[in-house]
Amino acid sequence: MSRKILRINMSDQSAVYEDIPEKWSKWAGRGLTSAIVLDEVEPTCHPLGPNNKLVIAPGWVSGTPAAPSSGRTSFGGKSPLTGTIKESNSGGLSSKKIAKLGLAAIILEGEPQNGEWYQLVITKDGVEFKDAPDLAGKGMYEVDEILWDQYPNKPAVIGIGPVGEKKLSNAGISVNDPEGKPGRYAGRGGLGAVMGARGVKAIVVDDEGGPGVDIADEDLLKQGRTKLRDAIMEHDLTKPDGGLNTYGTNVLMNIINEAGGLPTRNFSAGQFEGAADISGERVAEMVEKRGGEGMTGHGCHPGCIIQCSNIYPDEEGEAVVSVVEYETAWALGANCGIDDLDYVAEMTYQCNDLGLDTIEAGNTIAIAMEGGQIEFGDKEAALALFDEIREMSPLGRIYGQGVEATAKAFGVHRVPTVKGQSMPAYEPRAIKGIGVTYATSPMGADHTAGYTIAPEIAGVGGKVDPLDEEGKSDLSLTFQAATAFVDSTGYCLFIAFPILDISSGWEGMAESVAGVTGLDITGDDVIDVGKEILRMEREFNKKAGFTAQDDRLPEFMRYEKLPPHNEVWSMSDEELDQVYAWTNGK
Amino acid sequence: MQVEVRVFATLRRYLPELDIGEPKLLEVPQGTTLGEIREQLELPAEEVKVIMRNNRQADEEGLAQDGDRITYIPAVAGG
Numbered sequence: 001m002s003r004k005i006l007r008i009n010m011s012d013q014s015a016v017y018e019d020i021p022e023k024w025s026k027w028a029g030r031g032l033t034s035a036i037v038l039d040e041v042e043p044t045c046h047p048l049g050p051n052n053k054l055v056i057a058p059g060w061v062s063g064t065p066a067a068p069s070s071g072r073t074s075f076g077g078k079s080p081l082t083g084t085i086k087e088s089n090s091g092g093l094s095s096k097k098i099a100k101l102g103l104a105a106i107i108l109e110g111e112p113q114n115g116e117w118y119q120l121v122i123t124k125d126g127v128e129f130k131d132a133p134d135l136a137g138k139g140m141y142e143v144d145e146i147l148w149d150q151y152p153n154k155p156a157v158i159g160i161g162p163v164g165e166k167k168l169s170n171a172g173i174s175v176n177d178p179e180g181k182p183g184r185y186a187g188r189g190g191l192g193a194v195m196g197a198r199g200v201k202a203i204v205v206d207d208e209g210g211p212g213v214d215i216a217d218e219d220l221l222k223q224g225r226t227k228l229r230d231a232i233m234e235h236d237l238t239k240p241d242g243g244l245n246t247y248g249t250n251v252l253m254n255i256i257n258e259a260g261g262l263p264t265r266n267f268s269a270g271q272f273e274g275a276a277d278i279s280g281e282r283v284a285e286m287v288e289k290r291g292g293e294g295m296t297g298h299g300c301h302p303g304c305i306i307q308c309s310n311i312y313p314d315e316e317g318e319a320v321v322s323v324v325e326y327e328t329a330w331a332l333g334a335n336c337g338i339d340d341l342d343y344v345a346e347m348t349y350q351c352n353d354l355g356l357d358t359i360e361a362g363n364t365i366a367i368a369m370e371g372g373q374i375e376f377g378d379k380e381a382a383l384a385l386f387d388e389i390r391e392m393s394p395l396g397r398i399y400g401q402g403v404e405a406t407a408k409a410f411g412v413h414r415v416p417t418v419k420g421q422s423m424p425a426y427e428p429r430a431i432k433g434i435g436v437t438y439a440t441s442p443m444g445a446d447h448t449a450g451y452t453i454a455p456e457i458a459g460v461g462g463k464v465d466p467l468d469e470e471g472k473s474d475l476s477l478t479f480q481a482a483t484a485f486v487d488s489t490g491y492c493l494f495i496a497f498p499i500l501d502i503s504s505g506w507e508g509m510a511e512s513v514a515g516v517t518g519l520d521i522t523g524d525d526v527i528d529v530g531k532e533i534l535r536m537e538r539e540f541n542k543k544a545g546f547t548a549q550d551d552r553l554p555e556f557m558r559y560e561k562l563p564p565h566n567e568v569w570s571m572s573d574e575e576l577d578q579v580y581a582w583t584n585g586k
Numbered sequence: 587m588q589v590e591v592r593v594f595a596t597l598r599r600y601l602p603e604l605d606i607g608e609p610k611l612l613e614v615p616q617g618t619t620l621g622e623i624r625e626q627l628e629l630p631a632e633e634v635k636v637i638m639r640n641n642r643q644a645d646e647e648g649l650a651q652d653g654d655r656i657t658y659i660p661a662v663a664g665g
């Protein structure tokens with residue numbers, strides 16, 4: 001049985017199942033969301049208007065038996081934050097369940113005429129449209145709880161918080177985790193507002209009795225899966241009790257600080273004196289000391305064998321939030337001059353509940369601090385900003401729009417954004433390759449889009465000097481292409497670390513994809529297939545009006561020296577334009 | 587001469603007396619390499635993936651200087 005496209009039209013609340021057309025048949029995950037958005041969304045449309053769509057797609061191997069760490073879902077559309085094409089992906093329960101219903105993608109289009117809020121229930125029997133006035137206005141913790149009460153067989157819940165309902169540009173899309181709580185977010189780029197614009201508050205996905213995923217070549221899948229699993233279990237970073245399992249992604253806090261690349265107090269310094277107190281080591285210590293519901297080595301979806309997530313406990317050992325990860329601890333911590341993990345955890349809870357991307361939210365608070373609204377390091381005042389958002393005061397709505405809107409409101413010119421999206425936790429003046437990724441990625445400033453940190457900082461996949469400019473354009477492109485591929489598999493991007501070092505794991509990833517799909521793909525094809533996806537995304541952006549001038553870092557980085565290295569961003573425009581020259585036939 | 591050494595993440599178990607981010611102060615003779623300091627602290631070579639000296643990448647053969655801030659880093663990465 002071929003995979004289906006489920007097209008849901010909110011203008012008349014209708015749903016149709018279509019055979020996946022030939023032109024999309026090879027794609028899944030990010031490759032598929034980007035192909036559909038390029039084909040069906042007018043690049044110049046208003047992201048909140050009737051001509052935008054939200055596309056949801058599991059990866060190639062999602063839903064197949066025991067493919068390790070393969071529960072990622074891609075969400076695509078035109079971004080209200082950046083105006084570009086966007087793919088944002090998330091862990092949680094949704095990927096496998098959508099795949100097991102035999103669906104390649106869900107396309108959400110149209111807008112209800114009556115301004116009502118809907119809850120969609122997708123099962124093997126079809127789509128039910130339910131009025132959801134009781135869910136509207138509620139935070140995601142309550143929504144997830146209500147829906148698990150209504151549907152006792154623990155379905156996936158994809159939802160938006162109040163910020164998505166108000167269609168603010170920093171609205172993420174929540175996916176519930178194995179405990180049935182929010183915290184897994186397709187956070188970046190405001191796709192929660194695109195879902196809100198369709199009038200959909202929540203989507204319940206129940207795969208019971210679903211047809212499952214067709215597998216073209218069981219033996220090849222098995223072979224690939226084994227190679228990949230072995231690589232993950234062998235590598236020091238991803239093995240049980242390895243760095244990620246023990247400390248989570250926040251193992252990076254101290255290291256990036258040592259490298260002088262930890263953006264601090266709105267990107268005004270590269271080191272934070274309080275880094276140790278918000279680091280992964282400190283989180284692990286708190287979990288150990290406080291006990292109770294706290295844990296490290298938590299998986300964001302069933303079947304993850306790396307388990308980099310955590311549950312952060314309060315003093316009584318009660319769960320505050322999952323997950324305090326590196327980006328979150330940095331954005332709400334170092335970048336705001338805050339060195340208190342309890343406050344970071346509380347603010348993360350607020351983000352998860354309101355439906356905000358934590359990176360953009362932390363950067364927004366830092367801008368409010370820079371603009372003099374509150375002081376750097378004032379954790380009580382930072383936490384109180386979330387009340388403004390919850391109340392949807394005019395100021396709260398500005399914060400909900402993210403960094404650029406807030407910077408304008410406060411007259412701030414140190415604005416760390418590319419294409420409207422704010423930078424994550426790596427300073428491009430101290431780590432040049434990631435700056436190339438921020439500048440040129442079709443997604444706006446995004447570290448996951450081409451994670452050159454692996455060789456620049458961690459010595460994974462080679463070793464290069466972070467301060468060197470030489471070769472960084474090529475390095476970034478290679479990582480951007482490999483990432484576009486991995487984002488299409490359904491595997492978590494973190495499988496990339498072991499397989500960059502262990503080549504049989506790289507082959508195994510490609511073989512598992514070939515095994516499921518029957519596509520003729522080997523490890524040698526990964527970069528080329530990834531480049532096809534990037535080409536589609538760049539094409540959309542070009543049609544939306546983006547040019548080479550948009551592939552630049554913010555001006556202040558060219559003249560403000562960043563301590564401790566006292567470096568500015570000095571890569572030339574030509575070097576940046578080189579990254580995507582191949583899409584122009586050069 | 588004196589250097590300060592930091593270890594992070596999984597390498598901390600070799601110097602458990604240090605708080606997170608706390609440096610260990612070491613007296614070493616002129617001409618000591620970063621590899622020799624690693625050996626002196628009994629950090630296994632196969633667990634040290636990256637060495638930093640004064641916030642810059644360094645290697646085992648590099649010579650320590652008075653006042654250096656030296657960091658040994660195991661396999662890390664994230665997102």
Ligand code: SF4
Pocket residue numbers: 069071091298299300301304305306307308309492493494
């Ligand atoms: S490695 Fe971490 S982010 Fe990736 S799937 Fe596992 S728990 Fe989720």
